[in-house]
Amino acid sequence: MLPETTPQDDGTTPPSAPRRPADGVALRADLRAALPDASAAVMVTVAVFAFLYARMESGDSATVAVMPFMDDPGTYWMYLLSQAFGWSGLLWAWGTVMLGLLLSGPGPAWLPVSRQVLERWHRTTSLTTMALMFAHALMFAAELVRYEAQLTWVERVWVGLADTFVPGWYDSGTGRIAIPIGQGALYLAVPLGLLFYVRHRIGANTWRRLHRFVIVVYVLSVWHTLLYGTNVWYGEWPRTVLWLLQLPVAALLSLRLLRPARRAERLGAPRRREGGSLPGWGVRAVGRVAAGAVLVGLLVVVASGHDGGRERPAEPPATSPHAPEPE
Numbered sequence: 322m323l324p325e326t327t328p329q330d331d332g333t334t335p336p337s338a339p340r341r342p343a344d345g346v347a348l349r350a351d352l353r354a355a356l357p358d359a360s361a362a363v364m365v366t367v368a369v370f371a372f373l374y375a376r377m378e379s380g381d382s383a384t385v386a387v388m389p390f391m392d393d394p395g396t397y398w399m400y401l402l403s404q405a406f407g408w409s410g411l412l413w414a415w416g417t418v419m420l421g422l423l424l425s426g427p428g429p430a431w432l433p434v435s436r437q438v439l440e441r442w443h444r445t446t447s448l449t450t451m452a453l454m455f456a457h458a459l460m461f462a463a464e465l466v467r468y469e470a471q472l473t474w475v476e477r478v479w480v481g482l483a484d485t486f487v488p489g490w491y492d493s494g495t496g497r498i499a500i501p502i503g504q505g506a507l508y509l510a511v512p513l514g515l516l517f518y519v520r521h522r523i524g525a526n527t528w529r530r531l532h533r534f535v536i537v538v539y540v541l542s543v544w545h546t547l548l549y550g551t552n553v554w555y556g557e558w559p560r561t562v563l564w565l566l567q568l569p570v571a572a573l574l575s576l577r578l579l580r581p582a583r584r585a586e587r588l589g590a591p592r593r594r595e596g597g598s599l600p601g602w603g604v605r606a607v608g609r610v611a612a613g614a615v616l617v618g619l620l621v622v623v624a625s626g627h628d629g630g631r632e633r634p635a636e637p638p639a640t641s642p643h644a645p646e647p648e
C-alpha cells in the first residue's frame with residue numbers, strides 16, 4: 322500500500338545528494354501527515370456507525386435478520402462500531418490500492434495532482450488503513466469481552482483477544498474460515514506496509530518485490546467481507562455495490578500489468594528482453610492473463626447478479642452463522 326518508487330528509492334544515495342531522513346524520522350513525519358486523513362476516516366466511521374445504528378433501530382438491519390438476538394443497538398453498539406471500522410478500513414484499503422496502482426502503472430499524467438502528492442497520499446492512506454483494520458478487530462474483541470459476562474474478567478479478556486487475534490481459535494460457524502482470512506489480511510498488511518520505512522536497509526529491490534504482495538491483503542479483505550459481513554449477507558444493494566467497487570481495481574491492475582511504469586517490468590517478446598529469463602517472462606504473462614480473467618469474472622458477476630448473496634428470509638433463522646456461542 323505504499324508507493325513503488327520515490328525519487329531516492331534506488332537504495333543508494335549519491336555523494337552529492339542530501340542525506341535522506343532516518344527511517345524512524347520518515348515514519349514519524351508520515352504519521353503526522355496522516356492526521357488529516359485519519360480524521361476524515363474517523364468521520365466516515367462515525368457516519369457508517371450512525372447508519373448501521375439507525376437501521377438496527379428501524380428493524381431494517383441485515384445483521385439482525387442474520388442474528389435475531391442482536392436486535393438492540395444500545396447493547397450491541399461495540400459490534401456496530403466494529404462493523405463501521407471494517408467498512409472505513411475497506412474503503413481506505415480500496416483508495417490506497419487504487420493510488421498504488423496509479424503510481425506503478427501507466428502514470429498519473431492526466432491527473433490534476435503531482436506524482437509527489439499522490440505518493441504522499443498513498444503513504445498516509447496506507448497508514449490510516451492499518452489503524453482502521455486494527456480498530457475493527459479490537460472493537461470485535463471488546464464486544465466478545467462484554468458478551469462473555471459469565472466468565473471472570475481475566476477469562477473474558479483472554480477469550481476476547483484469543484478469538485480475535487489467534488488464528489484458528491475462533492471455532493463458530495463461518496468464522497472458522499472468515500476470521501483467519503481477516504487475520505491474514507491484517508497480519509500481512511502491517512509488515513508489507515511498514516517495510517517501506519526500512520527499505521534502505523533491506524534494499525530497494527527486495528522491498529519492491531515484497532510490496533507487490535500487498536494486493537493479496539486487499540483480496541483477503543474483500544473475500545473476508547463477502548464471506549462474513551452480515552450487512553452484505555443478502556443479495557441486496559450493499560453486496561452489489563461491494564462487487565461493483567472491485568471493477569476499477571481490477572481494471573487498474575490489468576492496466577498496471579500491461580503498461581508498468583518501470584521499463585524492466587514490461588513484457589516484450591519472450592527472447593528479446595535483455596537479461597530477462599524465460600520463466601520470468603512466463604510468470605509475467607500469466608499474471609496479465611489472470612488479471613484480465615478477474616476483470617471478466619467481475620463483469621459476469623455484476624451483470625448476471627449471481628454474487629453469492631442469499632435470499633433474505635421472511636422469518637428469522639433458527640441458528641446464527643457466527644453468533645458467539647451462548648452458554
Ligand code: HEM
Nearest residue numbers: 404407408410411454458503504506507542546550551552
Ligand atoms: C483480526 C482480524 C479480523 C477479525 C477478527 C475480523 C472480524 C470480523 C467479524 C466478526 C465480522 C462480522 C461482522 C458482521 O456481523 O457483519 C467482520 C466483518 C467485516 N470485516 Fe472483519 N475482521 C478482521 C479483519 C478485517 C480486515 C483486515 C478487514 C479489511 C478492512 C475487515 C473488514 C470487514 C468488513 C468490511 C466487514 C463487514 C461488516 C458488516 O457487514 O457490516 N476485517 N469482521
